[in-house]
Amino acid sequence: MKYAFCNELFGDEPFERAWGAARQLGYTGVEIAPFTLLPGTEMVDVNDVSAAHRREVRQTAADAGLEVVGLHWLLAKTAGLYLTSPEPAVRRATGEYLRALAALCADLGGRVLVLGSPQQRNLLPGVSYAEAEAYASEVLRDAMPACEDLGVTIALEPLGPAEGDFLLTAAAAIRLAKLVDSPRCRLHLDVKAMASEKSPIETIIRNSRDWLVHFHANDPNLLGPGMGQVEYGPIFAALKQIDYQGWVSVEVFKYEPSRLEIARRSIEYMRRV
Numbered sequence: 513m514k515y516a517f518c519n520e521l522f523g524d525e526p527f528e529r530a531w532g533a534a535r536q537l538g539y540t541g542v543e544i545a546p547f548t549l550l551p552g553t554e555m556v557d558v559n560d561v562s563a564a565h566r567r568e569v570r571q572t573a574a575d576a577g578l579e580v581v582g583l584h585w586l587l588a589k590t591a592g593l594y595l596t597s598p599e600p601a602v603r604r605a606t607g608e609y610l611r612a613l614a615a616l617c618a619d620l621g622g623r624v625l626v627l628g629s630p631q632q633r634n635l636l637p638g639v640s641y642a643e644a645e646a647y648a649s650e651v652l653r654d655a656m657p658a659c660e661d662l663g664v665t666i667a668l669e670p671l672g673p674a675e676g677d678f679l680l681t682a683a684a685a686i687r688l689a690k691l692v693d694s695p696r697c698r699l700h701l702d703v704k705a706m707a708s709e710k711s712p713i714e715t716i717i718r719n720s721r722d723w724l725v726h727f728h729a730n731d732p733n734l735l736g737p738g739m740g741q742v743e744y745g746p747i748f749a750a751l752k753q754i755d756y757q758g759w760v761s762v763e764v765f766k767y768e769p770s771r772l773e774i775a776r777r778s779i780e781y782m783r784r785v
Contacts, residue, residue: 516760541579542580586626718750737778
C-alpha cells in the first residue's frame with residue numbers, strides 16, 4: 513500500500529513542518545486542497561497560484577520526501593461554478609476551471625483530481641437527476657482534452673445522502689464516467705461514503721475494479737481509519753484482490769485528540785491491518 517494524507521489534516525501548520533512530520537510517520541504522498549495554497553482568501557481561484565508558488569510547493573513536498581498525489585476539494589470556496597447547473601455559461605466556466613485545476617495538478621507533480629465538492633454539484637431547483645447527469649457529463653467532457661494532454665485523471669467521488677443528492681453511489685459515479693467516455697474520467701472511493709451504501713464496502717470495491725483510481729481512508733465518525741467502527745481487514749483484502757495500485761489517502765473531518773495523533777494512529781492501524 514502507498515499511504516498519503518490530505519494536507520488540510522494539519523490545519524495551518526506550515527507545509528514544510530507538517531509534511532516533514534507526516535513523512536517521519538511513514539506517509540509518502542500528500543494530497544492538496546487548492547484553497548490551502550491561497551490562505552486567507554475567502555474565494556479561491558487557482559489561476560492566482562503563481563508559477564513560482566507552484567514550484568515552491570512541489571519542491572517542499574520533494575524536500576520532505578513526499579510525492580504530490582493530486583488535488584481534492586476542487587470547487588470548494590469558489591464562486592460562480594457548478595457541475596450540474598442548467599446555465600450554459602456556468603457550465604462553461606466550470607469546465608474551464610477544471611482545466612485550470614488539471615494544469616495546477618500537473619505543475620505540482622500530481623496525477624489525480626478528486627471531484628467531490630457536493631455544494632457545487634447537488635441538484636438545483638427544477639433540475640432532475642437525469643438533467644443534472646447530462647449537465648455534469650458536458651462539463652467533464654469539456655475538461656477531458658486538457659486532462660488527456662497533461663496526464664491528469666478526474667476521479668468522480670460518490671458521497672452519502674448526508675452530504676447531498678447527486679452521485680450517492682459508486683454505481684452512479686461509474687454511470688457518469690461512462691457518459692463522459694474518456695480514460696481520464698474514472699472513480700474515487702471513500703470509506704465514509706461507502707458506509708452509507710447498502711452493499712458491503714468490500715463488495716463495492718470489487719464491483720468497481722475496472723474504474724477505481726484513488727481511495728480515501730476514514731470512518732463515518734469523521735476520524736481516521738481504525739478510529740471508529742469500520743474494520744479495514746476486508747477492505748484491504750478487497751483492494752489487494754483487485755490489484756489496486758493507487759494511493760490510500762487519509763482524509764478526516766474531526767481533529768481530536770490532535771491532528772498529529774490522528775495521522776499517527778491512522779497509518780499505524782493501516783500498516784497493522
